Amino acid sequence: MKANDGISISKKASLLCGADFFGTRAISDLDIPRLQLLDGGTGMNFEQLFVDQYASYCEVNGYTRTELDNVAHFYFEEGKLTDRERDLRDYIMSHEELRTGLSGIAPGCYPPGILLGSTWDPEVVRRVGEVLGQEADMYGVDCLLGTPNVNILRDPRNGRFFEGYSEDPYLAGTLGREIVKGVESQGIASDVKHFAANNLEYKRGTINEVISERALREIYLPAFKMCLEAGAATVMTSYPKINGIKATENQHLIREILRDEWHYGGVNMTDWGACTGDSGEAVEAGIDLLMPGPWSDEDILNALSDGRLSKEHLNEAYSRVKNMASKYGYRPQVTQEEAAEIIRRGDKAAYEAAAEGIVLLENNGIFPLKGTEKLVLYGSEKLLYCGRGSAQVFTNRNKALGDSFPVVHYGDDEVFSSEPMSVAIVVCSIDSSEGSDRKDLKLNPETIRVLDRLINVKCSSLLSGRICLVLNTPGPVELGDYINEIDALWAVYYPGMQGAKALVDLMYGARTPSGKLTCSWPVRYEDTPAFLHYPEGDTAYYGEGIFVGYRGYEIRKIAPLYAFGYGLSYTTFDIGNVTTYKGTYTADETVTVLFSIENTGEYEGAETVQLYVGAQESSVRRPIKELRAFKKVRLGPGQKTSCELSFNASDLKCWDEELDRFALEDGIYDIYLGNSSDNAARVLSIKVIGGDPAYRIGIDSYVIKIKDNPQLYSVLMEDIVRHDMDIAILIDAERYTPYTRLSELYPDAAELSEFIRVCSLV
Structure with missing residues (x-):
């Protein structure tokens, strides 16, 4: 059977089915080439x-x-x-x-999302995207999977925590889209995954995630939208069920949001083996490419016959895959000289990302090293450069930590106990992998044994050195009382092939630390907002709603060990002279915040200025404040500059589940400026007008909302009596059903002219 364009239905259906494990189907008589797909976001x-x-x-x-x-x-x-x-x-x-x-x-081994995110530097991230695209070209890969992974860092036990960028959707999207731009600039198809809410590995193929529409819209979807708007060729759906429906067959997510609302025209592929239901229904829901191959087109053809799949949707999916193959399937082969230059650029990009992203968490005067200290290394001299699973990279381009230090002693307690100028560098390496979650956030047993031994030596000898702990981990760990015993602490995560060299340069002051955390670090796992919602059966309730990460810590008044956005430097900065152009803004205006920043220390360095906004009052419960803009500013000692940060007033909308849409409420919004979520001071307030009329008090308001304004409630009662309406209806509603709208109580509420007039003045 042929369609109106003369191409057989069977050929169209076959193009939607992977031909082999990482390849799409070639149809030679239609001049459609095979595309080589491959992970990933950290290298080949x-x-x-x-x-x-x-x-x-x-x-x-x-x-x-x-x-x-x-x-x-x-x-x-x-x-x-x-x-x-x-x-x-x-x-x-x-x-x-x-x-x-x-x-x-x-291949190059590049830092994963959590470390790229910690750079807070879009340009650095984009350069990594560029070299990822160039290396993909070098290896004949047409579509690079997981570029980027923007799943929100919700629970630090997640086995793939290291792959994501942030617990904050704005930051994840702002940096993730730079990977998209970089990869696409090299003629390689980027791929954003996993759409959506792939936030745990526990039973990922069968788990049912129960997530409110508001949490989806405000937390779990925005970063995808930002990446797709940046030009991502493909998006990959996730494994879980979301609110009872598999992501691969979820028409609400794919057809309604991705296609109809966002108008995304690229290819939507399944994760490998994620489609466990009927292929035809997946295509009807909005899937274009079923992976891995060889995938049968039998159910697609059956679905066409029995009406489960429309020809229109089959044609749309076919056109999207065909267009992708035409755009990305033909490139000249990389020459040997070009490959050598790509490798050089890759090493440089990996180094810059690690140097800008490694976070200094504690520093009791150890760093920067003067060069006279004796260093004693405990733990492996070879860092874990990457996590396992799709993000793993095997290469000979990794730099060893031991080789990066000028001189180092290996595990020599005698040097540490007898040399006051010695520094014990204790490397805690914790593996993490796709497919399973971490059991806890504890330090590994070997690190605990080493720390206990060194702390005992330190307590018993006046000549002993100092202790530096290097966390080569997928995310936060619980430090317990060790935080009071160590003298310095670095979070290097999985830093990629140049991570060891970057860390040593940071330790010696060749670079000044400027990395900032993109997730909150808890004192203990039980403090995390998602702690009580880790699943034990087949359902994961996202009970914290929108209060993920710092939003959850602040609303519950629980202090993290290290706050979102935190990171130390060798220098200090002063932020001041904060102002805006005006005090009142309409709903679609850009708000620009001007400020000055000065490097008041002795080292060249960079500070990430973070702007948060919070509503003073709101009809729906909102976070105390949310990140809306940031800027990494590099200054020399004593240097001062003027900067500005901007956001649109419409960015302050929240998802209202009653209205079933994003809505902006008029009111006063506080602006906070600082260098972390817990060190951002309220610097000024703005008034926003022209928001959604549904929030304005009137005849469609709940009785309880009118009652909260005594003067208005009095006017209402008088107006009801004046119009010979039954006042008892209002009194009963006030007592027993206060969440009833006035217009539901009184069908003729539009006649309450005085009440309506006074409402317009509120």
């Missing part, structure tokens, strides 16, 4: 690439999947391979040279 994933390219060869030649996995993992560590595995590696290496036209290349 050899495990995926080798399965896609060489699984068939292995099957024919008697190699096991374990042997192929080992070759991927130890491709650059030949000594760890068996003789058979070395033979397989040699075949793959020679074939890769033929496939790419390049020899002697290795």
Whole structure:
């Protein structure tokens, strides 16, 4: 059967189905090329690439999947391979040279979202996106998956916590879209995942997440919208059910929001194996590409026959995948000289990201090092450069921590106990992976043993040195009483291939720390807003609603150990002279806040000025304040400059579930300025007018809202009597059903002219 355009329905259906594990289907007579898909947002994933390219060869030649996995993992560590595995590696290496036209290349391992987010620097993030796109081109990859992962950092136990950018949707979207811009600028298709709310790994394929519409709209969806508006070619749906419906078949999310509201015209693909229902219904819901392959088109064709899928939606999906293949499927091969330059740029971009994103959390006078200290290293000299799963990268381009220090002693307690100028560098490395969540936020046992031993030495010897803890972790950890015993603390997360070099440069003052946290660090896990809502069965209730991260800490008056936006520097800054152009703004006007910032210390450095806004009063419960703008300002010692930050008054809308839309309420809004969520002072207030009329008091207001204004309530009662309406109806409603609208009590409420007149003056 052929459609009106002469292309058979079966060919159209087949294009929506993956051809192999990481490839789309080629249709040669329609000049539609195969697209090579691959993770990811931290670099080329050899495990995926080798399965896609060489699984068939292995099957024919008697190699096991374990042997192929080992070759991927130890491709650059030949000594760890068996003789058979070395033979397989040699075949793959020679074939890769033929496939790419390049020899002697290795992928870069770039910092994941949590560290890129900690840069608070859009330009740094965009440059990482550019080199990710260039390396994808180098390896013949057309679509780079997970560029970016903007799932909100809701619960620090999440196994993929390190992949996300922030607990704040505005920050996640602002930085995530720079990855999109960078990747797309190189002619590579970017991919935003996981749409939506893939915030835990626990039973991710079957869990039902119960999330309010308001939380979806305000917290879990905005970063996706920002990335798609930046030009992302694709978006990937998530595994879970959301409010009872699988994300891959969720018409509300895909058809109504993504397509109809946001007018997104790119390709919507499933996560690998996420579509566990009927393929035809997934396409009807708005899915364009079903992965992985080989995926059967049988149910798509059946759905067309029995009416579960419309031809219109099939044609739309076909056109989107075809257009993507036409746009991204043809590029000239990278030359050997170009590859060498790409690797050089990649090393530089990875270094800058790590140097700008590593966060100094505590510093009791240790750093910057003077160069005379004796350093004793505990823990592995090889950091965990990346997490496991889709974000893992195997390469020979990683820099070791031990090699980055000028001189270092390994685990020498004698040096630490007898040298007052010694510094123990204790590296706490905690692994994390896609597929499972962390059991807790504890330090690992080996780190605890080392710290206990060093603290005992420190307490018993006047000659002992000082203790620096380096957290090579996927996210926050509980520090307990150790926070009072250590002298310095760094959060390096998984810092990528240049992370060790960047950390050492920061320690010695070659760079000044400027990283800021993008998630709140709890004193204990129980303090996190989502703690009580970690699932034990098949349902995850997002009971904290919109109060994720710092929003939840502030509304509950629980102080985190380290607040959102926090990070130390070697220098100090003073922010002052804060003003706006005027005090009253209409609902669609831009609000510009002007301020000065001065470096009052002795080192060159950068400060991230953060602007938060909070409503003084609101008809719906709102966070105390929310991030609306930020700027990273770099200044030399004694240097001072004038800056400005802007946001639109319409950004202050919140999702009203009764109105079923975003709505802005007139009122007074406080503006806070500072360098973290708990160090942002209220500097001024603005008045916003011209908001949603539904919030203005009148005949459609609840009785309880009118009653809260005694003068207005008195006018109402008098007007009811004046119009011979039954006052007892109002009195009963006040007592027993105060959340009834006045117009529901009195069908002729529009006749209450005096009440309406006075309302207009309120």
